[in-house]
Amino acid sequence: MISLVFLQSASKQASLCKILKQLNLFSNVFGAESVGHCLALAEKYPQSIGFYSVSKSCRNLASKYWLAVGDNDEEALLAFSHNASGFITPPFEEDQLIRAIGYVKSKFDCFERDFQFNTMVKGLCKQYGVSKPALLATLRQQLSKTNKPNVVGIRTENGWCCLNPADIKWIEAAGDYMCVQTLSECYVVRTTLCELLQRLGEQHFKRCNRSVAVNAKHVAHLEQRLNQQRVVMQGGEIFKVTHKYYYQFWHVEGQ
Numbered sequence: 624m625i626s627l628v629f630l631q632s633a634s635k636q637a638s639l640c641k642i643l644k645q646l647n648l649f650s651n652v653f654g655a656e657s658v659g660h661c662l663a664l665a666e667k668y669p670q671s672i673g674f675y676s677v678s679k680s681c682r683n684l685a686s687k688y689w690l691a692v693g694d695n696d697e698e699a700l701l702a703f704s705h706n707a708s709g710f711i712t713p714p715f716e717e718d719q720l721i722r723a724i725g726y727v728k729s730k731f732d733c734f735e736r737d738f739q740f741n742t743m744v745k746g747l748c749k750q751y752g753v754s755k756p757a758l759l760a761t762l763r764q765q766l767s768k769t770n771k772p773n774v775v776g777i778r779t780e781n782g783w784c785c786l787n788p789a790d791i792k793w794i795e796a797a798g799d800y801m802c803v804q805t806l807s808e809c810y811v812v813r814t815t816l817c818e819l820l821q822r823l824g825e826q827h828f829k830r831c832n833r834s835v836a837v838n839a840k841h842v843a844h845l846e847q848r849l850n851q852q853r854v855v856m857q858g859g860e861i862f863k864v865t866h867k868y869y870y871q872f873w874h875v876e877g878q
Contacts, residue, residue, distance in 0.1 A: 625671040629655040796834040829872040831862040
């Protein structure tokens, strides 16, 4: 991603270019020396993000995605009326710039995805000699036949992640949290066991007691020790089974 900077104030432009380079969010930061120089850079880098003053001469340089640089609300309204994607004011602060750039980048990424998709569709239409509506209809039909991946999104202490219920070995309550043990690691989720099982699909799991549910796929066998039923996992882990859940989930297998 490349940025072009052209402001009426040379000192403000130099300051903004310096901060943008320090942020390291762009592969290149170009400071234009004149209107002609800025136009040449914009033509050479059509997908660049511009930082321009709100003056009339600078607004004419505005690329598809640009951030206006001004001092007051009047300039902000004028900038947005000319399709500016954001408005920043000096003195330039990192937090302000990062927020504004993040918003523009999200729009830029959407445009890039649309461009790549349309390029692909155009190429496929040419390759197979079909119209765009016909190709898209075929793709939709194929998509509807494809099995959707069996994954569930859960919010852990470290953010969101997607889990395949088949990869979960067991779930164990720890206070207000659930410890979800998968093939590779343990995730801590703030929820109830009942709610989590409903989301994962109860057909995958069998309750052992109020605090534990195991994935039958990863169970080695059921055993009895001193009138206590126990589930032994393939990894050797053991969980006690209470009478209530034994007769509800395990009785047939335990006979």
